[in-house]
Amino acid sequence: MSKQVKVLVGTNKGVFIYSSNEERRNWSMAGPFLNGWEAYSVLGDSRNGKHALFAGTSHAAYGASIRVSYDFGETWTQIEDGPRYSEESGFSLNRIWQLVQGASSQPETLYAGVEEAGLFVSRDQGLTWSELSGLTSHPTRPGWHPGAGGLCLHTVIVDPTRPERIWVAMSSVGVFRSLDGGETWHTCNVGLARVPTGQPYDEIGYCIHKMAQDPDDPDVLYMQEHCGVFMSKDGGDNWFPVEEGLTMKEGMEPFGFPFVVSKTGDLFIIPLESSEKRSMKDGRLLVYRRHRDETEWLPIGDVVPEELQHVSVLRDAMDVDSLEPYGVYFGTTSGEVFCSTDRGVKWQRLPGRLSRVLCVKTWIIEGEA
Template sequence: MGNRVRLLVGTNKGVFMYTSTADRTQWELSGPFLAGWEAYSVLGDSRHGDTIYAGTSHAAYGATIRVSRDYGQSWTQIEEGPAYSAESGFALNRIWQLLPGAPSQPDTLYAGVEEAGLFVSHNRGRTWEELDALTKHPTRPGWFGGAGGMCLHTIIVDPVRPERIWVAMSAVGVFRTEDGGATWRTSNAGLARVPTGQPYDEIGYCIHKMVADPDRPDTLYMQEHGGVFRSDDAGDSWYPIEEGLTMRGADAPFGFPISVSKTGDLFLIPLESSEQRTMKDGRMLVYRRHRDETVWQPVGDVVPEEKRHVSVLRDAMTVDALDPYGLYFGTTSGEVFASLDRGVSWQRLPGQLSRILSVKIWITED
């Protein structure tokens, strides 16, 4: 018996899966599954047997959640998936995030959607309900979408206090609940506000991605349109952590994903600028900073022999929890890369996929 390490890759043309043993040196590619469907979110869940959930969308058929219990060979659609009421006036365009509940919530799943909202299932995904106190927040008339749409793309559940949840939305900001979604408060003080013309000072922040420190429940990290930030008080206040990120001189660093390892290593893949949104000079550089350090370092030149004028999207980088941990990301040109030495050296995994929207780790037992 041993672990199987799987990378679930959502693209704009279906889902793919890479599979390896615990040494993660050789990878087998399978797929595409759900060919032709966008998959902005994919979740591997082994709490009740090995199950894959995929948040799919299609220009003709809309947004759905699909489920596979045979590693992608067959899929069923959840019939009573997330849905806004007709009275809400909101459209459900995409499922941007799927997340399991805390360890004390073995039957719970969360879904973040576009138009921005949060849904929860307490019966393993069979039925869903909207946590509508969020979409009925007093600032809701001023919510404004970013270039990728008005999406709720990040959900963080406190593993010890599951009633405490953070969500991040583009280009709205961070909201936190302390009571399981009955009430919500904005958590954006100190961030770089995007001028959207709406009248609410506490929103209008274009969050690209947010992660939680695995050992410090009140510590959060964020890649935002206006820079890279950290909070040590559960989001009550934020401060920049940008020393060493000199991609654009004195300007704030721009990028989409941010990841944190179980040991407190933070990773970024900065881009040229908000206007360019590709690797500076075609160099695919990975930056690392430990939680207790003060300066980011460019630790990995992923393909030094070639130019890559591509991007890495907000949900396309992930870290596993093995020892040593593995770091993975996928590009908008459909390549997947893996590192087992804290981002210094990189292996290109086999295959050329479509535009990669999401990369998620899933570890199963044989």
């Protein structure tokens, strides 16, 4: 059966959808959908015999909401019983930062990470949502402070083999893990570089930028953090730096935002010059790759060598598809989207120039879409 590849792009002015076949040479673009709305998260879900496209939207006047389309963006419905905090909590719902599926054994489950930081779950394919209040009532909650992008829960990882084991990452709080489906939570920040935030809890205050899981070993986690690049081999109990090739080379620092992993164990990051400058050093848009069995990061892809690119790539603006060979995709703060199908060496610029790219997610459709 043929497959259709869709690249879902959330921007600060709506959602765009790129479409191609398995060769991924020629692309068409549709959109903008939900024009005028920020889309910090998008998710394509083809479980349960239907194609559901979810978008976490926000607007300065109308607030945050989740919307769903069953016709690839042509029409949308706002989820009426979406994530919301109680008035008694004192928390505000500003953005939907992350939408992810549950494990394969949970075909109707979805999770939403939000700002102010919290986690919500749906058990009915996104129709109704409830707060996993064990996280927001954690004893360290009074010490949670926002990073530059807000107090956002931006990463949700569900163990595919043990779906009751869930990790979340928040800026600038740290990593938390649950072993009981989100009822109780424990911090997992040992070995990370702590960012001074003035709060009194030693186990939090870590500015996680993005976290990813190994495709073959769910105990292996990777992280781009404000102060470096880290790895854990024990499910987040302990972290250690994996920065060979990034430090003290051409003035680089191990600072950046996205972190993605291919199904073959290739790790990808896009370093920025520094935490102060947050742009490409010398205007070179370089993608770094390291296989999980290797010891050094290498700048394998000079994306547009003929142009200066003084841009950034945000934490959720990079993804990898599940095809063979796999494709890598990312979008920039200047609204360009790129694709590589040769492990990140050569890059194709997809059609159009969008507004600021907030997230990039892939969606593989079986058959015609």
